[in-house]
Amino acid sequence: MKTVVLVLVALLVPLGVRGAEPPAVQQAPAAAPAPKEKPKAKAKAGPKKLKPGAVDVTLPFPPAVLTGDGNLECSISDKENGHQKLTITYGGGLEFDVAVSPIVDGRVTQAGPEKGGSYRFTSHLAKPATAKLPGAGTIILDELETKVAVEMTRYQQPKGQGTELWFTSADMKERGIYVEFAGRGHATNGDQYAFRVNLGPPSKGRGRVKPGSDAYESNAVSKAVFIEAPVTTVVVTTSVEKIAP
Numbered sequence: 001m002k003t004v005v006l007v008l009v010a011l012l013v014p015l016g017v018r019g020a021e022p023p024a025v026q027q028a029p030a031a032a033p034a035p036k037e038k039p040k041a042k043a044k045a046g047p048k049k050l051k052p053g054a055v056d057v058t059l060p061f062p063p064a065v066l067t068g069d070g071n072l073e074c075s076i077s078d079k080e081n082g083h084q085k086l087t088i089t090y091g092g093g094l095e096f097d098v099a100v101s102p103i104v105d106g107r108v109t110q111a112g113p114e115k116g117g118s119y120r121f122t123s124h125l126a127k128p129a130t131a132k133l134p135g136a137g138t139i140i141l142d143e144l145e146t147k148v149a150v151e152m153t154r155y156q157q158p159k160g161q162g163t164e165l166w167f168t169s170a171d172m173k174e175r176g177i178y179v180e181f182a183g184r185g186h187a188t189n190g191d192q193y194a195f196r197v198n199l200g201p202p203s204k205g206r207g208r209v210k211p212g213s214d215a216y217e218s219n220a221v222s223k224a225v226f227i228e229a230p231v232t233t234v235v236v237t238t239s240v241e242k243i244a245p
Contacts, residue, residue: 063236066092066134070231072179072199074148077222078103081126084146086181086197086231093233094181094197096131100124100146106220108211110165113157117165118176119209120149121220131185133235139193144183151176162214169202169227177201179229192238202227 068091076082085097106121125144133139151173157165179199186192205227212219 063234066233068093068231071228073226075224076103078106092134093231094131094133094195098129099126101126103220108209108220109217110211113155116153118151119220122147136187139185139187141185147180149178162211164208164210166208169205174201194236197233200230202229204228
């Protein structure tokens with residue numbers, strides 16, 4: 001009886017190959033975010049297209065500027081109400097004749113008759129009053145504020161330092177004069193007015209100022225002046241439209 005010999009053949013696998021792990025899979029880099037689109041600039045609105053002859057009511061009218069010549073009379077003290085009267089002698093402008101409050105923040109400097117000096121003050125409307133305005137007629141004054149600052153190149157002071165000093169328009173420094181009236185008013189139909197009146201260098205006039213002491217700078221006790229000067233009036237009008245029922 002034949003004997004069958006079984007031969008086992010072992011397959012030897014290299015240890016280095018058998019223990020190796022599969023290579024890691026590299027991930028692709030994340031895609032960069034898409035750039036944000038810049039917001040589109042809004043188109044600038046152009047001027048409204050209006051029919052021929054039509055008016056764009058959304059655009060405010062510029063203020064009215066009135067020029068002329070006028071006379072100013074002013075007398076005022078630091079104790080009692082004063083008086084201011086502005087009369088237009090040529091051209092256009094605001095006219096008024098009103099009572100004003102006593103001097104507010106009045107100051108006087110006196111360097112000497114040959115060296116000159118200055119004075120300044122403010123005041124306000126003291127009592128209800130009216131004014132006249134070309135194109136509007138008589139308006140009721142609701143507010144009137146006066147601001148005055150005058151420089152003098154010289155003056156007369158016959159009774160000495162600290163007493164009343166006198167001057168003429170020729171003694172007033174042309175670029176050292178500021179006289180302003182600003183305020184508001186209304187007409188009987190409800191229209192509102194805001195105005196500012198400025199006087200230029202006077203062509204003729206005279207005045208006097210009394211300081212409170214003989215110091216170089218002191219309070220203003222009283223002032224009186226009459227001058228002829230160019231007048232510029234700027235007026236802004238607001239009309240009230242009545243809606244029919």
